[in-house]
Amino acid sequence: MSILWLSLGFGLVTASILALSSVGLSLQFGVTNYINFAYGAFLSLGMLLTWTLTRPLHLPFWLGAALTIPICGLVAVVVDRVVLEPFVRRGGNLLYLLIVTFGLSLILDNIMQAAWGVGFFRFAVGQGADLHLGPFQFTVAQLVIIGVAAAVMVGVHLLLTRTRLGKAMRAMSDNPALARVSGIDTKRVTMSTWFLSGCLAGAAGIALALNIVSFQTTSGDDLLFVVFAAVILGGIGQTYGAMLGALVIGVVTEVSAVYVGSAYKSDVAFLILVVVLLVRPQGLIPALGKA
């Protein structure tokens, strides 16, 4: 029984990391309408930057993390403007863009390997003490991850429903041409979206590194396909769907690990995806707007 509670706790932590990353991927997909295969590289960048700022440069962990997140956002904006946007402007065939982001992921991974080398990294901070919350047991780091992810989800909800930027993002994802003739500066909204997406990826990377303790230069890519599973499960481009998909995939993979072994986590994630899509091809929360 206690092992079940323990794995349920792990599930919540994994779900939190997945939620941060899937919402970032989903927001960007919604606004630009193509999938970013290079997203895993931004997770890796988050881990590596925080490592550099806090280990060799000796900044306190919270400061390193706080600096890393907006830097990841800015890198995402630059990558969009310099690499992706020119393809979009050329009347971007979505298939080309998919391949371009795929190539981009290889390039970014190689740049990071050149800069940081290949090897294992770990943050200076550990997991912290074990805390018991009812039947659950979490480390301090895990509780922080869950807390931050929950706060970010509320923040994203408020952004989408209460702010001008959020409304513009929803409008662009619903009908880009109409968004423009409605007076939305689509270039600015696209840039803001990439910034947010990069920030969320950076935060998710830091959370992932904290949780797995020891990571490699391209560890972000390992999570990418599970992130895709969560996003597609939720209904692609649907932000609330991504949150729900992350919760389902996170909890079910960790609980199943108790019974089928942790080596099969990704297999379980895709099994859930296949089964759900057979029943609901449009995902858990279908989009009304997307063709």
Add this chain to the structure above:
Amino acid sequence: MLLEVEDLHVSYGKIAALKGISLQVGAGEIVALIGANGAGKTTTLKTLSGLRTVAAGRVRFRGEDITTMPGHRRVRLGLCQVPEGRGLFPGMTVMDNLAMGTYTRGRADPADLQRVFDLFPRVSERARQAAGTLSGGEQQMVAIGRALMSRPELLLLDEPSMGLAPKLVAQIFSIIAEINRQGTTVLLVEQNANQALGLAHRAYVLETGRIVVTDTGQALLGDPGVRAAYLGGPPPG
């Protein structure tokens, strides 16, 4: 003149869609733009609202040269387009769609909302529903309502009657007349040439990227050439 278009050229890659069209719309008018499929009607409206870039020629609105002005800034000037098909945000509620009309001005004015609800009582009954779940006619009403919320000087309508039952077409056309009576200038693109010419003060006939005839709506309704090409036969009687 509210809108002056001078020798406008627009291309899609190597394909020239507009080959030098000139037209004017005066304040308070309803001007119709008719023509066969592929004549360039939608391209004209998209260029006016800033969705297509201009290869040559000039567009002036309220005396200001807006030829190269980005689309999102034209709404503030009072230029508002209702695109072809369902020009709305299907995943948003009807209310949020209407609110998008005032995106550039901030909060929606209750009086503007009341005006839309008065014109389209059906829309107020559906206010909390996702716009994509409405019927075709209701969607077109929301699309026009959204544009009205921006208080346009010039309303660009791209085939508002497309896909609607005859009764609804008549209703939409009478609402366009009412909107015009309330002071909004209208540039109306239509396949439904009979009704459009009946409503319009003046009209232009577009043929493969060129304007071939222009006259008052009534004169064009009686023009044998126009009748044969666009209205399905000689004048009645």
